Amino acid sequence: MKFTLSWLKTHLATDADLPTILRTLNAIGLEVEGVENPADRLGGFKIAKVLTAEPHPQADKLQVLTVDHGDGAPLQVVCGAPNARAGLVGVFGTEGAVVPANGMVLKKTAIRGVESNGMMCSTRELELGDDHDGIIELEPHAPVGQVYADWAGLNDPVIDVSVTPNRQDCMGVRGIARDLAAAGLGTLNAIIVPEIAGVGPGPDVRTDDTDGCPAFFARTVRGVTNGASPEWMARRLKAIGQKPISTLVDITNYIMFDLGRPLHVYDMATLKGGLVARKGNAGEQVLALNGKSYTVDETMTVIADDAAVHDIGGIMGGEHSGAQDGTTDVLIECAYFTPERIAMTGQKLALTSDARGRFERGVDPAFLDDGLSIATSLVVSLCGGTPSEATRAGTPPVAAKIVSYDPGRCLTLAGVDVPADEQRRILASLGFTVTGSDGGFEYQDGVPVSVAADWAIAVPSWRRDVDGWPDIVEEVVRIVGLGQVPSTPLPRVPGVARPTATPEQLVERRVRRTAAARGLAEAINWSFLSEKEAAAMGGGDWTLANPISEDLKVMRPSLLPGLLAATRRNVDRSATSVRLFELGRRYFRQGERATAGFVLAGEKVARGWQNGKAQGFDAFDAKAEVIALLAAAGAPVANLQNFGEVSAAYHPGQSGTLRLGPKVVLAEYGVLHPSLARQFGLSGTVVAGEIFLDAIPGKRKAGFMRAPYAPPPLQAVKRDFAFVVPDRVEADALVRSVKGADKKAIVDVRLFDVFVGPGVDDGHKSLAIEVTLQPGEKSFSQEELEAISAAVVKAAQKLGGSLRG
CATH class of the missing domain: 3.50.40.10 (Phenylalanyl-trna Synthetase, Chain B, domain 3)
Known part of the structure; x- marks a missing residue:
């Protein structure tokens, strides 16, 4: 439902400004979806008068005008409108104004060799109508130099409110004005219904x-x-x-x-x-x-x-x-x-x-x-x-609807204590007719006895949504302000169980939701494997003495066999892209280990006209999933180190582990070994990963807490460095070394390029990194930046690196 501010004020006598009206609309349940003032985009268009109009020397259909725009000397403008003539008063777009119809920024230019400053505008160009046969013609006495939008009454904000299906009365401007008047924002003007003196009988x-x-x-x-x-x-x-x-x-x-x-x-x-x-x-x-x-x-x-x-x-x-x-x-x-x-x-x-x-x-x-x-x-x-x-x-259905009401119910139902006289005022201002006693005390045999209020409320004909006393409470609370309703937790009644989820279960919930949000589908597999599948993962510690079948004999040492079997079933049914994850337990002599695993197979990006060729998954996709799931589990991902030693299930050189120090392994990931993929009937590249949830350091008793958001007071500074290092040096090692060069100033280090070729000696490679520096209370001086840069270079030198020339 849209209306202008001036339109609203034909029904509502108010001195409230626009922000106050908007806040009140939201407070009483009429959500403001947007506000737009047409004058905002017409500020650069003024009323101007054409002083002279001469033919363009290089074009038959163009004229060269001299325009008085009320600000300094007249300007020369080239115009093609057939109605352009001396004495015409129209709308002139000054230099820098943006034409609403096409977004063009007006500037000084040459048209067929003649300088033109700004533009005389048509109705369509200003998006004020469809007329484009000529420029706008205003009355001769229009004030030259005044902003056209102000003179034409276009400085009138348009308010767009969302009206819920039950508020049929607010599908007109008058209904919205009535609500605002009830909320104390002014007085509702009386509606004038004329008396029509008809001549002759009415129609058939x-x-x-x-x-x-x-x-x-x-x-x-x-x-x-x-x-x-x-x-x-x-x-x-x-x-x-x-x-x-x-x-x-x-x-x-x-x-x-x-x-x-x-x-x-x-x-x-x-x-x-x-x-x-x-x-x-x-x-x-x-x-x-x-x-x-x-x-x-x-x-x-x-x-x-x-x-x-x-x-x-x-x-x-x-x-x-x-x-x-x-x-x-x-x-x-x-x-x-x-x-x-x-x-x-x-x-x-x-x-x-x-x-x-x-x-x-x-x-x-x-x-x-x-x-x-x-x-x-x-x-x-x-x-x-x-x-x-x-x-x-x-006959229209205008039967009266009467609702019995006790004003004390406002407190019991909504938790808002509104005095009875205020409730009566609100209801009356909304068009309800309230009769009956306000209650109080009466004396029986000399003893004061409390008497409940007993109101009879006649519902106005325009409120078919009001049926009972809870609707009356809603009306009162809505006008008082929905923000006044207290957030009071309900008491726990006997028999309602308290939360029983353990911290470990809460971690699994976050991991599960994160995996699903990243497009992975959850699989639930048996915790038992065949001896052959267990052997492919290094063997299982627990073998059942009385298994259901020989294929379900060993307690799984890894989640991957079940996920790979599920992947094969999907591929056999023509699935072109498989993204599966599972949360479960691995079983060892030391006990059960909570684990999250995933498998990505097939096409990451399908073949199409944009890319032409289908793209598969790689080890970096697996690493991205691992880091995202570790972050969801609360692991300190910024402190993780990448190591190359992984189990035999993964392809050497295309896999890795993420650790907190050399011994605490939190996850392993990468491309599966081709022999393992073939054993499960899969061809092509298959990537996977396992996150060892039991290895993640526990949080404090307060539970999983994000660090409070503390925006830096000053803008960050970025510096790029390129180092030539021996081939044996891992990029991750260089990143970690540089991060430690100045832990206070350096907040992030990112690798963005690896180069091997001309200009780089054999047995070496060039690693380019971006270092982000965050100043504290004051900006870095040149001397401080030079000192930090020297510390970065020194950190790289510890690994045998040198600045690339």
């Missing part, structure tokens, strides 16, 4: 489908003159994204957004006989206003005359009977359609409209007469004509 309308259309009110206006709607109405409709069409059509749209009351106007010249709201006949066709034909059936309500169907009741009118430029006599329809019928029809036809969005929520059934009178008054005042009496067919 009736309803034969009281289930779908209980009430059908209508009035004719003869002798109207249709045309463009007034500027104030067109401006408001355009601001919320509605295209002005004609005065008659725009009036119905304006009332729908202003008051939440959809209407429809028929051209009486196209009607044959009276109008009736009835059920559709199977196979009947309606050419709707959107240019599409729809087939209705007997479950839908339509508006028809003696010859054809003209309207899908409450959703969309017909194309051939709508008001046109030459329309002189109109019939204004103001009907009530049941929400259930509207919703069902819209779903069947896959047809949405602004009218449907309101009718299926439920419009005010008591507003038919008033809505018809307001619409008639606007038609007569803007288009002329003579109105008839109103015809009222059927």
Whole structure:
């Protein structure tokens, strides 16, 4: 639901500024989705006057204008608009302004050899309309030099709020203003309903489908003159994204957004006989206003005359009977359609409209007469004509709804203690009528006895969502502010168990969620293996004396055999990319070991037009998964060291282990040994990894805690170094050595290039690293940077490295 700030203030008398209004809307449950001010992008466009207009010396269709823009000497502008002439007052884009239609930044330029400063603009270029036949022409007395948006009244923020399905009353600007007034942001202006002195009988309308259309009110206006709607109405409709069409059509749209009351106007010249709201006949066709034909059936309500169907009741009118430029006599329809019928029809036809969005929520059934009178008054005042009496067919469902209420329930249900008189004020400002006693004490035999309050609350006709006293509590708390509701934990009732997850189980939960979030599917395999599978992993420590079968005889020493068998089953069923993980136990003489394992096989990136060739997994993919899962488990990944010694299950040179020191192995990863992959029926490159959760150092009793976020006060400094080191030196060793060169200043070291070739001696390689330095309370001086650089070079020299020349 969109509306402008000035539009809101036609219903709400308030001095509140825009930020206050936005905060209040959010506080009372009308979530603000966005705010946009058209003037923000038109600040560089001013009112200017064309002083002279001469032909361009190099182009027949161009003119050279001299433009007074109210700021200094006149400027020369090249313009191709046919209506450009001396004396014209228009809109001028100054140098540096951005044209809304195409994003072009205006600057001084030469057009066919003639200097041009800025641009005279059309309506379309400023996205204020579709006219592009010429530049904008303003009234001769428009103030030259003033920002056009300010003069034209475009400095009017557009507010977009999200209206929940139960708040049908806020599908109009007036309903939103009512809520803000109830929240103390001003006073709701009285709505003026004109008295229409009709001439002659009303139109012939009736309803034969009281289930779908209980009430059908209508009035004719003869002798109207249709045309463009007034500027104030067109401006408001355009601001919320509605295209002005004609005065008659725009009036119905304006009332729908202003008051939440959809209407429809028929051209009486196209009607044959009276109008009736009835059920559709199977196979009947309606050419709707959107240019599409729809087939209705007997479950839908339509508006028809003696010859054809003209309207899908409450959703969309017909194309051939709508008001046109030459329309002189109109019939204004103001009907009530049941929400259930509207919703069902819209779903069947896959047809949405602004009218449907309101009718299926439920419009005010008591507003038919008033809505018809307001619409008639606007038609007569803007288009002329003579109105008839109103015809009222059927009866709208306006039965009173009374809710019994005790104001003390606000505290017991919502936990917010709102005084009874404040609750009464809030409800009254929302349109509820409150009668009854406020309670208190009365004396019985001289003894004071507490008497509960007993209110009878009449629900307004526009609030069909309010059914019982909890809804009344919701209204009170909503206006007081949802932020006032305390966050109070519910007491634990007897029989409800307390959390029983151990720290180890919580770690497994985090690892499981992280693996799933990274695109791995969880597998659950047997904890038993065949002797052959166990031997492939170095053998198992535990053999069952009475196994279920020979294939389930050994307690698994690794999770990989089960995952590899599952991978084979997926590949056999034409899976092109397999990403599996498992959390479980490995079994050794020393006991059970909590472990997470994964296998990646097949295509990492599928073959397509962008890459042409499918890409497989490699050892670096396995390393990335291992590091991510270790981080989820709470391991200090920044302190891990990479070692090459791994079990025989992995391919030498394409695998590694991550450790905390030489002895504490937290994970191993890499490309599986080809012989192991073949043993499980897999071809191609298969990568895998295992994280030894039991080896991760335990956390403090406080549990898994992230370090508090402490943004650095100054911007980091990055320096690149390239070192020539012997082939035997691992990149990880160089990174760790450089990190230790100045632990206070160096916060990160990253390898970004490895080079072997011309300029590098045989038996050596070039490693390029990026060192990130973080200043503390003050920026680094040149001397400090030189000292840190010297320390970095010295750290590399300890490994036999030297700066690359």
